[in-house]
Amino acid sequence: MPRDARAPARLSGSRLRSLVRFSIALALPWILLEVGLRVTGWQPPDMRPRVALFPRFPAFYEPNRELGWVLKPNLDWQSMEVAIPFRTDADGHRIHGDAARPGATLAVDAIGDSSTFGFGVPENDTYPARLERLLREATGDASLRVRNLGVPGYTSYEARSLAERDTPHAPVSVVMVGFNDHFPATRTRFAGLWIRRAAYACFRSRACALLFERATRPPADGTLPPPRVASHYMPDVAPDEYQQQLVRTIRALRAAGSEPILLVYPSIALTEGLREGIADFWKQPLDQVDANLAAHTVYQQLTREVGEREGVRVIDLPPLFDAAGNLRLHFDWVHPNAEGQALIAETIAGPVRDALLSVQARSASNTGGR
Numbered sequence: 001m002p003r004d005a006r007a008p009a010r011l012s013g014s015r016l017r018s019l020v021r022f023s024i025a026l027a028l029p030w031i032l033l034e035v036g037l038r039v040t041g042w043q044p045p046d047m048r049p050r051v052a053l054f055p056r057f058p059a060f061y062e063p064n065r066e067l068g069w070v071l072k073p074n075l076d077w078q079s080m081e082v083a084i085p086f087r088t089d090a091d092g093h094r095i096h097g098d099a100a101r102p103g104a105t106l107a108v109d110a111i112g113d114s115s116t117f118g119f120g121v122p123e124n125d126t127y128p129a130r131l132e133r134l135l136r137e138a139t140g141d142a143s144l145r146v147r148n149l150g151v152p153g154y155t156s157y158e159a160r161s162l163a164e165r166d167t168p169h170a171p172v173s174v175v176m177v178g179f180n181d182h183f184p185a186t187r188t189r190f191a192g193l194w195i196r197r198a199a200y201a202c203f204r205s206r207a208c209a210l211l212f213e214r215a216t217r218p219p220a221d222g223t224l225p226p227p228r229v230a231s232h233y234m235p236d237v238a239p240d241e242y243q244q245q246l247v248r249t250i251r252a253l254r255a256a257g258s259e260p261i262l263l264v265y266p267s268i269a270l271t272e273g274l275r276e277g278i279a280d281f282w283k284q285p286l287d288q289v290d291a292n293l294a295a296h297t298v299y300q301q302l303t304r305e306v307g308e309r310e311g312v313r314v315i316d317l318p319p320l321f322d323a324a325g326n327l328r329l330h331f332d333w334v335h336p337n338a339e340g341q342a343l344i345a346e347t348i349a350g351p352v353r354d355a356l357l358s359v360q361a362r363s364a365s366n367t368g369g370r
């Protein structure tokens with residue numbers, strides 16, 4: 001073989017050996033650190049909260065890889081972080097009425113954020129609780145149950161994740177999201193999801209967990225850094241993503257045998273000084289506050305459009321709230337108060353009842369056709 005033909009082979013082999021040596025040199029300290037930490041029995045603290053709402057993670061939340069956070073089970077929470085004491089069941093859902101009653105028949109899942117959860121509203125005045133009572137009265141079935149799956153901070157991403165979960169679904173699911181989707185963010189919900197997934201994978205390695213713990217360790221004096229502020233308005237979930245997540249939510253619910261109903265989020269309660277109050281509380285520039293407020297009507301319309309395209313029942317709450325006096329129906333600028341929650345329940349009770357009858361009729365037809 002000619003000398004110049006053997007040269008590339010020698011060069012290629014040399015590069016491969018160099019790459020192997022470099023990889024070993026890079027991996028060896030990591031492997032030694034991993035072995036050393038395991039031999040000495042070092043255990044990292046639970047750092048999952050640091051990739052959810054770090055550095056502020058309320059004690060009533062439990063970290064979750066896909067959802068970010070869920071409510072802890074079996075709570076009897078008396079502090080006022082959500083402006084009202086609340087309780088949860090064994091699955092971490094806010095409870096109301098006789099939720100512990102045996103033999104209940106799950107009829108409706110209420111999926112949403114803090115407005116569905118019932119921020120500032122007693123447990124029996126939330127719209128899921130009121131809807132449950134109305135359905136029981138209309139059907140004469142005291143066993144019917146409406147499950148409150150609302151969690152503060154949730155967006156269409158978490159609605160989609162709940163819809164895709166491999167657990168029993170109610171025959172009908174009511175979905176109300178959108179506000180947190182357009183809320184200003186320093187990183188998008190999509191980025192947060194993948195960062196969280198990567199971090200959870202990192203925590204399986206003690207060496208990686210050690211480095212993560214050092215990098216994210218809070219100050220020794222316990223002081224929290226001020227919230228980060230984005231240089232420009234960036235919604236947590238962009239409009240196109242919001243539509244995609246809603247579509248996936250609807251299709252996943254249908255695939256699971258649950259009839260979806262979309263609620264268009266109520267109007268924001270605009271009051272004098274609201275812009276300045278939001279800017280001060282959230283430490284956001286006024287231009288971002290204005291962009292957030294303006295986006296609310298955009299996401300309301302996107303909800304309507306998705307519902308129309310997917311052939312889903314859409315219940316348009318903003319005109320009803322506006323006609324009834326939007327300000328008096330709100331606990332604050334976002335969350336419906338007890339009266340607003342009652343309006344939601346009374347408005348949707350009929351369509352939900354119709355959807356339940358439709359599901360029952362289809363089930364009977366399928367059973368009869370066998």
